[in-house]
Amino acid sequence: ALNDAGLETADSLYVSNMLADELQGQKHLGALIADEAGLSGIEALNVRAATASGAAALRAACQAVASGMVETALVVGVEKMSAAEASPVLAKALDAEFEVPVGATVLNQIARLMAGYLERYRPPADALAHFSVNAHANAAGNPYALYCDRQYSPADVLASRLIEAPIRLLDCAPICDGAAALLLAPAGHPRAGRVRLVGSAAATDRFRLSDRPDPLRLRAIERSTNLLLEQAGVRRADIDLFEAHDAFSITACLSLEAAGFAAPGTGWQLALAGEIAPGGRLPMATLGGLKARGHPIGATAIYQACEIGLQLTGRAGSTQVPGARLALMQSIGGIGATAISHLFSA
Amino acid sequence: ALNDAGLETADSLYVSNMLADELQGQKHLGALIADEAGLSGIEALNVRAATASGAAALRAACQAVASGMVETALVVGVEKMSAAEASPVLAKALDAEFEVPVGATVLNQIARLMAGYLERYRPPADALAHFSVNAHANAAGNPYALYCDRQYSPADVLASRLIEAPIRLLDCAPICDGAAALLLAPAGHPRAGRVRLVGSAAATDRFRLSDRPDPLRLRAIERSTNLLLEQAGVRRADIDLFEAHDAFSITACLSLEAAGFAAPGTGWQLALAGEIAPGGRLPMATLGGLKARGHPIGATAIYQACEIGLQLTGRAGSTQVPGARLALMQSIGGIGATAISHLFSA
Numbered sequence: 279a280l281n282d283a284g285l286e287t288a289d290s291l292y293v294s295n296m297l298a299d300e301l302q303g304q305k306h307l308g309a310l311i312a313d314e315a316g317l318s319g320i321e322a323l324n325v326r327a328a329t330a331s332g333a334a335a336l337r338a339a340c341q342a343v344a345s346g347m348v349e350t351a352l353v354v355g356v357e358k359m360s361a362a363e364a365s366p367v368l369a370k371a372l373d374a375e376f377e378v379p380v381g382a383t384v385l386n387q388i389a390r391l392m393a394g395y396l397e398r399y400r401p402p403a404d405a406l407a408h409f410s411v412n413a414h415a416n417a418a419g420n421p422y423a424l425y426c427d428r429q430y431s432p433a434d435v436l437a438s439r440l441i442e443a444p445i446r447l448l449d450c451a452p453i454c455d456g457a458a459a460l461l462l463a464p465a466g467h468p469r470a471g472r473v474r475l476v477g478s479a480a481a482t483d484r485f486r487l488s489d490r491p492d493p494l495r496l497r498a499i500e501r502s503t504n505l506l507l508e509q510a511g512v513r514r515a516d517i518d519l520f521e522a523h524d525a526f527s528i529t530a531c532l533s534l535e536a537a538g539f540a541a542p543g544t545g546w547q548l549a550l551a552g553e554i555a556p557g558g559r560l561p562m563a564t565l566g567g568l569k570a571r572g573h574p575i576g577a578t579a580i581y582q583a584c585e586i587g588l589q590l591t592g593r594a595g596s597t598q599v600p601g602a603r604l605a606l607m608q609s610i611g612g613i614g615a616t617a618i619s620h621l622f623s624a
Numbered sequence: 625a626l627n628d629a630g631l632e633t634a635d636s637l638y639v640s641n642m643l644a645d646e647l648q649g650q651k652h653l654g655a656l657i658a659d660e661a662g663l664s665g666i667e668a669l670n671v672r673a674a675t676a677s678g679a680a681a682l683r684a685a686c687q688a689v690a691s692g693m694v695e696t697a698l699v700v701g702v703e704k705m706s707a708a709e710a711s712p713v714l715a716k717a718l719d720a721e722f723e724v725p726v727g728a729t730v731l732n733q734i735a736r737l738m739a740g741y742l743e744r745y746r747p748p749a750d751a752l753a754h755f756s757v758n759a760h761a762n763a764a765g766n767p768y769a770l771y772c773d774r775q776y777s778p779a780d781v782l783a784s785r786l787i788e789a790p791i792r793l794l795d796c797a798p799i800c801d802g803a804a805a806l807l808l809a810p811a812g813h814p815r816a817g818r819v820r821l822v823g824s825a826a827a828t829d830r831f832r833l834s835d836r837p838d839p840l841r842l843r844a845i846e847r848s849t850n851l852l853l854e855q856a857g858v859r860r861a862d863i864d865l866f867e868a869h870d871a872f873s874i875t876a877c878l879s880l881e882a883a884g885f886a887a888p889g890t891g892w893q894l895a896l897a898g899e900i901a902p903g904g905r906l907p908m909a910t911l912g913g914l915k916a917r918g919h920p921i922g923a924t925a926i927y928q929a930c931e932i933g934l935q936l937t938g939r940a941g942s943t944q945v946p947g948a949r950l951a952l953m954q955s956i957g958g959i960g961a962t963a964i965s966h967l968f969s970a
Contacts, residue, residue: 299646302720303720304719304720305642305672305674305713305716306716306717306831306958306961306962308672308673308957309673309674309958309962310719310961312828313828313830313831313835313961314831318828319827319843319847320827320828321825321826321962321964322826322828322962323671323680323683323826324671324672325672326651326654326669326670326672327652327654327668328651328652338669338684338687338688341684341691342691344691344692344693345687345688345691347686347687347690367651370645370649371651371652373650374649374650478693479667481667482654482655482665482666482667482668483655483665485655485656485658485659485664489659501665611652611654612655615659616652616654616667616668
């Protein structure tokens with residue numbers, strides 16, 4: 279990121295990571311990364327919001343630069359999940375007192391959402407599969423994608439192994455290792471690039487799924503999207519591409535609905551109609567998304583932001599969204615207790 | 625904090641915590657605390673820098689408010705250390721690859737500093753004990769202090785149990801539970817109080833003690849103090865009280881030296897001469913400090929900031945620093961790899 283910006287160092291470092299406490303025994307990644315990157319001396323903070331940690335770090339860095347208290351901010355996301363069993367650690371995004379002790383896991387909570395959706399709206403059997411199909415098709419053009427060489431049909435998704443009913447293997451983003459970095463500088467900075475971060479908003483919802491009046495309504499996504507669009511003076515129709523938190527096909531679908539791009543129960547129709555493909559009305563997962571590029575949690579949103587940078591500068595290769603000028607990016611913490619939305623323009 | 629400010633809610637919540645991942649199985653404290661506090665909907669981020677996490681959250685919140693992107697920010701620090709053995713988790717502030725596997729702990733790294741100091745400068749035997757004596761004397765006036773009823777002499781400190789030579793029990797801040805909260809609002813806000821946060825600066829040093837040219841020089845403290853004073857246009861002589869990171873008597877002493885209040889090897893002289901008492905030249909640990917008020921890690925800096933608020937508004941009781949107008953607060957992450965400094969005025 280520094281090389282790309284033509285800078286030797288930055289004023290500050292914001293690090294995003296979710297699992298290193300347990301998986302690498304490391305709770306002080308900011309200062310460690312600053313030192314290992316040869317930047318010792320600069321300030322370094324760690325920012326988190328469970329599975330939305332990358333977006334949390336980006337938002338804090340954005341506020342830091344906007345405050346004028348720092349000029350340039352490096353944002354680094356990193357996760358190394360291959361070393362150990364990550365699932366029990368991921369469950370710490372849930373309520374340790376009232377959910378985990380009675381068996382809640384991220385997977386079975388998401389399965390509740392998917393089962394509830396299928397039961398309430400009764401979409402075609404392959405309705406949600408199209409999110410995964412699109413993500414894998416787009417990853418083929420991305421050399422940085424974990425699955426840059428696997429194409430699937432809706433039938434493949436439906437035939438894949440049942441993980442936690444009704445979630446199948448190909449509904450899930452993979453556990454993997456990864457890192458991404460970007461540099462934020464104020465508008466007018468001599469090294470400022472062509473991509474602008476034009477909005478940032480975050481919100482929470484009731485923490486436990488069981489406390490929400492309608493679990494299929496991701497209200498933190500609703501709130502953060504509305505705040506963001508109002509702040510930036512942008513209409514939904516102006517948005518050229520949408521990098522959603524497609525950790526599961528159902529979260530991609532519910533995100534479309536909560537963000538106001540589709541009525542409740544109809545998000546899958548956009549996928550089925552090809553509207554989320556690079557040439558469609560609202561391209562999604564344009565370089566593979568969490569599903570096929572990979573979902574190294576702390577790195578994910580930074581990865582998404584970098585990919586959006588490629589799209590907005592016409593460097594996205596075979597899945598370039600023609601004329602992309604405005605991109606929405608969203609991250610979900612836990613089962614939607616946190617949502618953070620960012621808007622980028624070229 | 626909300627009641628004190630006369631507000632129903634805030635725009636955002638910044639949470640500081642170091643150990644809940646392991647000790648409470650909780651990695652999503654921001655949204656959880658927002659919900660449990662009846663504030664569900666507002667954004668919530670977790671900010672950390674190991675043992676300097678409270679100051680990290682305060683700095684991020686300060687930048688958020690200064691950016692204008694949020695108006696009011698709640699900063700909440702919390703730590704619950706009584707539930708389990710905290711030491712192995714605390715060691716995750718060190719390098720998990722090159723330090724911890726060869727036996728490094730926070731305690732034995734600090735012991736290296738103390739031993740090195742005693743060997744290089746050969747101060748009187750009770751030189752460092754006076755930091756603990758002062759802290760305990762001041763805690764007597766603080767009903768929120770963990771040790772509000774224990775006074776010690778220098779001889780008591782020197783007679784206390786050896787924990788990790790040359791560190792004795794009464795050189796150490798206690799492991800404990802605690803929480804603290806404050807509200808940040810921009811200057812001119814209708815509910816703005818009399819205490820102003822007038823500066824914030826952070827820095828890092830080489831991560832591993834063994835990589836530093838002089839381990840007894842806490843360069844991150846040096847850097848962050850210099851940045852802070854320059855930024856605020858304040859001289860050291862203007863500062864009325866200093867809430868340092870006195871997790872150990874040696875860190876209080878080295879902080880005095882690194883912050884430029886005493887030449888290397890002489891920090892203890894200020895303590896011995898009574899200059900760090902409430903009526904002295906540079907009062908420290910004025911309501912007990914980490915040593916005697918307690919050191920619930922994620923809460924510590926927020927606790928310090930609240931105590932500074934009491935001092936600057938003349939509400940500090942029996943250890944009120946007469947005419948206190950300007951207060952310096954510092955936090956150390958790990959063995960000085962991170963340092964964060966804040967300046968408050970009345």
